Amino acid sequence: MDQKDALIAGLNQDLAGEYAAVIQYTYYATTVTGLNYQILKPFFEAEIPDELGHAAYLSEKISHLGGEPTTMPAPVEQVGDARAMLEAALKAESDTLENYQIRRSQAQDLKMIELVVKLEDMISDEQNHLEKLSRILHDPVFS
Numbered sequence: 001m002d003q004k005d006a007l008i009a010g011l012n013q014d015l016a017g018e019y020a021a022v023i024q025y026t027y028y029a030t031t032v033t034g035l036n037y038q039i040l041k042p043f044f045e046a047e048i049p050d051e052l053g054h055a056a057y058l059s060e061k062i063s064h065l066g067g068e069p070t071t072m073p074a075p076v077e078q079v080g081d082a083r084a085m086l087e088a089a090l091k092a093e094s095d096t097l098e099n100y101q102i103r104r105s106q107a108q109d110l111k112m113i114e115l116v117v118k119l120e121d122m123i124s125d126e127q128n129h130l131e132k133l134s135r136i137l138h139d140p141v142f143s
Contacts, residue, residue, distance in 0.1 A: 007106045008067035011058050014103060017096050018055035019073035022048055024092060027076065028085045036082040050125050057118060083142045090133040097126040
């Protein structure tokens with residue numbers, strides 16, 4: 001597999017992850033209950049547009065590079081407890097951040113500057129999501 005094919009395969013993995021994030025945040029927003037409902041429902045809903053935007057960009061970039069964008073999301077864990085939701089989302093965001101850093105390196109090696117810049121923006125978005133989740137999880141309510 002050459003570098004470009006490896007990049008396309010990685011971008012498809014990332015696309016599946018973004019689809020999963022949309023499903024995950026939608027599922028959590030609609031199933032969170034109890035005292036956490038009023039806080040977490042809007043938080044989860046607010047994350048969905050970023051993930052959709054990332055998915056749309058990745059799909060278009062894969063197609064532009066000559067690949068076939070996936071239509072299958074990565075698996076989404078169904079959990080019912082608010083803390084478990086936050087921990088699962090934190091893990092997913094952490095994995096996504098790590099994957100985007102790898103993809104950025106691949107794009108740099110191929111001198112795809114526009115993709116490098118866009119991945120930097122997406123890394124920033126994911127870092128922001130990660131920090132928000134971390135702050136919420138450190139609230140005594142979730143300890």
